[in-house]
Amino acid sequence: MERAAIVGVGQTRYERSKEGIVAELVYEATCRALDDAGMKIGDIDSVVTVSNDFWDGRTISCMAVADAAGCYGKDASTVECDGAFGAFYGLMRVLSGYDTTLVVAHSKVSEGNPRIITNAAFDPIYERSLGLDAISASALQARAYMKKFGVTEEQCALVSVKNHRNARNNPYAHVPLDISVEDVMKSPKLADPIKVLDASPLSDGACAVIFAVESAAAKRAKKPVWVKGVSHCTDAYRLGERDLTYSIALESAARRAYQMAGITDPWRQIDVAEVYDAFSYMELMWYEGLGFCDRGQGGRLIESGKTGMAGELPVNPSGGVLSAHSVLVAGLARIAEAVLQLRGEAGKRQVAGARTALAQGINGICAQQHCVWIVSTEQ
Amino acid sequence: MAGTAGETPELIKVHSGAVEVPYDWHCGPYWSRFFRGLRDEKKIYATKCPSCGRVYIPPREVCGPCFARMDEWVEVGPEGVIEMFTVVRLPYTNPSTGEPLSVPYTDVYVRLDGADTSLMHWLDETDEKKIAVGMRVRAVFRDKRTGTMHDIEHFKLI
DSSP states (O other): OOOEEEEEEEEOOOBTTOSSOHHHHHHHHHHHHHHHHTOOGGGOOEEEEEOOHHHHTSTTGGGGGTTTTTOTTSEEEEEOSOHHHHHHHHHHHHTTTOSEEEEEEEEOGGGSOHHHHHHTTSOTTTGGGGTOOHHHHHHHHHHHHHHHHTOOHHHHHHHHHHHHHHHTTOTTOSOOOOOOHHHHHHSOEEETTEEGGGBOOOOBEEEEEEEEEHHHHHHHOSSOEEEEEEEEEEOOSSGGGSOTTSOHHHHHHHHHHHHHHTOSOHHHHOOEEEOOOSBHHHHHHHHHHTTSSOTTOHHHHHHHTTTSTTSSSOBOTTOTGGGOOOTTTHHHHHHHHHHHHHHTOOGGGOOTTOOEEEEEEEETTTTSEEEEEEEESOO | OOSOTTOOOOOOOOOOOOOOOOOOOOOHHHHHHHHHIIIIISOEEEEEOTTTOOEESSOOSEETTTTEEOOEEEEEOSEEEEEEEEEEOSOEEOTTTOOEEOSSEEEEEEEETTOSSOEEEEESOOOGGGOOTTOEEEEEEOSSOOSSGGGEEEEEEO
16 A cells, blocks of 8 residues: 555634534635645645535535635545545545545534434434434443443543543633533433433534645655554444444454554554544443453443543543534544644643554444544654 | 724624425335234234344345345234333424424333344333333334334333
């Protein structure tokens, strides 16, 4: 495989009800990524936008951001999945003849109705008519996972406490909080066992990442971050058919990404990880799927403190998705944060000496798909 | 841009609208057989994979892992065990009808006897202390049935 690098990243601040229109968010993230890379729009050979028609309330929603994403006169395409999957397509493009590819994702979840939109992800003649949506489906998964392995609500709450605290050091984060396990436990129930502080916020925002082949990266980037391994994997559509207590799709994606990157011992070889914690219990499940611990041991791992900022493998120093959940953008934001960490540009949330990072994106209800990235300062 | 220094120009806050797109979804032969079973016989039919033997509920044409076409039908339930549940407390508007679903209500996935996958429906108990994974439940059919998921009114604890 020809070597490819990430040479620029740009993000808006994530917040509730941003007042700009989606194209203005896309333009802000795109310009920041170009500035970061020391590039002009003319240096970009191809563009991948990430959007979803239901969230945007617009048919062929990618077309409306074409000018703001610099698509004019270029080969531009679209991925209607989480941004980590859009990035996968962007990487494929630079490995297929384009020197550079810009990937940009946007989301204004504040403009639509997330419960109606996520309900519409289900079969119209089955679960949709029974009112299932992302929150209730995730509550079912949380219940199944916690029951099977004896994971407690307090252990899940520790994820929320850690990530909201980490977010205090991230100027892009939406919900930085100094909270306790008790605060999480006392917060109102949405769908048990999920409570308000176990759930991610609804955040508007955009994120852009620029990929380049080795020759273009060497010419232009200040500090290229190299793609060492990446893989994604899909599980069954219907929740009643999946083992919701353990993600075989994540295990498979991680195994293949690790193999490409030469990772045999994540604890020794990965310095920092950014994972898609849409709900607190998810981070524990993803520890297990990523091989950070054995099945059912996620609760014990968070209790050990090893994934905290002072631990051996800090997870979500950015505050994670619990602190800023811009749907479709959040997986790309995990990659952007990994890049900032590896460049030593993560400010007060910097993991000292980070050289190899993991970023994970998910797609679909209860994470039907997973995408795992390993990026490194070392070529 | 208009406005003196230090003054923030007014933003016109929101342009409100709604996308209302009516659909008529075909049920196809598999859903149709399932719904006819509910409507005409108060029975729950599933499909069985000729390759791996897995019994799928709701029934469908393709076994995903085997990529094999299923054409054997088997009856499952009407009893089974709770595989997962949640008591929903966040107020919710049913997008299919526009009517509010009164909270709390309980979503369950039930592993029906004889099936290898689980069926999602409602449970008529909203006190989470009285519900547990593994409890046995039975489908309650409506008197008036029209060939939809709602021909099962809900599941009840046995």
